[in-house]
Amino acid sequence: MATPHKLTADQAVSFIHNLPKMQRTNSLKNIKLVLDQLENPQNKVKTIHVTGTNGKGSTCYYLSHLLTATNQKVGLFISPFIIQFNERIQINNQPISNKELVELVEIIRPVLARISDQQPEFVITEFEFVTVLGYLAFAKNQVDYAIIEVGIGGEHDKTNVITPELSIITSIGMDHQALIGPTLADITTEKVGIIKSTRPVVIGHVPKVIRPIIQKRIREQHADSYWLNQQFNVAQQVIKTQHQVYSNIKSVANVEQIDMAIAIQAYELLVAKLLTPKEVVEVLNSVQIPARYQLVHKGPDIIVDGAHNVAAVKELKKYLASHYPDKTKVTILTAIMKDKDYRGIFNLLADYKIKVTTIDNPRAAKQTDFAQLDFKNLTYIEDYVAYIKQWLQQARPTDTLIICGSFYFASEVIKFFNKN
Structure with missing residues (x-):
């Protein structure tokens, strides 16, 4: 398979969108093969892995803004995009440029061509390609942290090729039953797959009935855990952690305050020299989440x-x-x-x-x-x-x-x- 000609930005996005949508298997073998050929960029940066039925996108945005306000260089990998494809891969809360997008696609395409020549049955999906694109962008930009939003689930999600500094489970409910269900226990078992050995996990709103599944994974991985309404909580525009009180939160909905609280708890675990509580609240109150109220x-x-x-x-x-x-x-x-x-x-x-x-x-x-x-x-x-x-x-x-x-x-x- 010959390497194709150089692309424009529109052609690069079109190339990505024309890749298959679904993999025949939930194995991570194919994405790991591509990443390995690219010298495993996902291992060259510190990552934060975020899953959840709802709230993961908002939590990623809030955490990204807190880290950038503390002079960290931050990569953000999210989906779907709202206005422009480039939104899916951001550096310091700005989508990567068309020029950089094309450069990254041009690095990956010859790798796919080489693998296909050796393994004719090789297939990479759109989401796998975009995930590789994100890890490569963050390694090339030498970010201090890359915040990675899971696509669907956790254990078998194509982003799950990392050992993050910290994992986050924002919420667990019934969604994507056909892919990771059918029961709430099945969905939970899939999502806890992002909890890794000795790495802390922050947990938001989860039903009591599935907490034993999360606790079992935490014990097996010897991970420290930080739970909503235990180590941190939210009440009437006030967020409390074990170390600080954050007042005058101005979110439009209670669920947004929970996402902010999860982001704050993660932020406290990641950064040694923190902003003042007042500065943290100012940052959070200034964030506009696309398509969120x-x-x-x-x-x-x-x-x-x-x-x-x-x-x-x-x-x-x-x-x-x-x-x-x-x-x-x-x-x-x-x-x-x-x-x-x-x-x-x-x-x-x-x-x-x-x-x-x-x-x-x-x-x-x-x-x-x-x-x-x-x-x-x-x-x-x-x-x-x-x-x-x-x-x-x-x-x-x-x-x-x-x-x-x-x-x-x-x-x-x-x-x-x-x-x-």
Whole structure:
């Protein structure tokens, strides 16, 4: 297999997106083979590994900002992106440039060609390629820390080729049952695979019923553990750890305060000379998480949130109860992936007017998927852009439109508002 010609940035992204989506096996053999050919860049930087059903992206952002504010050079690996592919790989909270993206892709492509020549059955997926891209970028930039967000699960996730300084489990709930389930115990067993020997772990909101599974892994790995509501806690805009009290947290939702608390606890474990509590709070209060309770239009308010499973929609409901208590003035516009529990999501939102739509994504639920559902408050919308424009024309200043259901949908909507 000959090495292809040099790419433009658009061609590089297109090349990545055209790679297979799923590996035939959950083995890490293929990604390890590529990394080995690249002299294992993942071993040349200190890493923090983050998993969780919800909250992992926010926690990664908060921790990245805390570390950069302490003069650390920080790599951030997240998914999905909201506006631009480059967001998936960041240095000091800035996406890598198109130039660097192309350079990294050009380093990896010949390696794939060599392996394919020797092993015709060799396959690398899009996520594996992007993961290699991230580790290579962080090694080349000589970051002090690289924060790595897990794709799905933990034990068999393609990012799980590292021995991190610290692991984080933000939350555990029912999601991706077909891939890492079907039970909550199965999901937990998969996620605790990121806990490594003698490396501390920070644990957020997890149900009591699966705590023994986490504790067993912690004992086996001789790891120190830091649990929400034990070593650190959150109450009424105040975060307390064993060493400090952080007051005047200004997050829009309680779940965001939990993500901040997890980030603070991790930060305290990683950095010797800390910012003052006041400085920490100032940093956290300044962070805008993309597609997380994001206000894209004011008066009437339009909020975009990536809530895409039952646990996240429960948190969204709490946010609505405190910020928009009059349910008659709230409309939900949602596009949902077909592998999600959309019946459970619609049950949670039964008190609201729901407009359901679809997006151009093979995983997206279509009109036929919703046809058999018997929800009186549910209406299918063919063209969500036309609907948003119509809603804006007809809405009163006190009305609210909540757009949720998928980060892919959130991305499309935010791009629409950025253009308009």
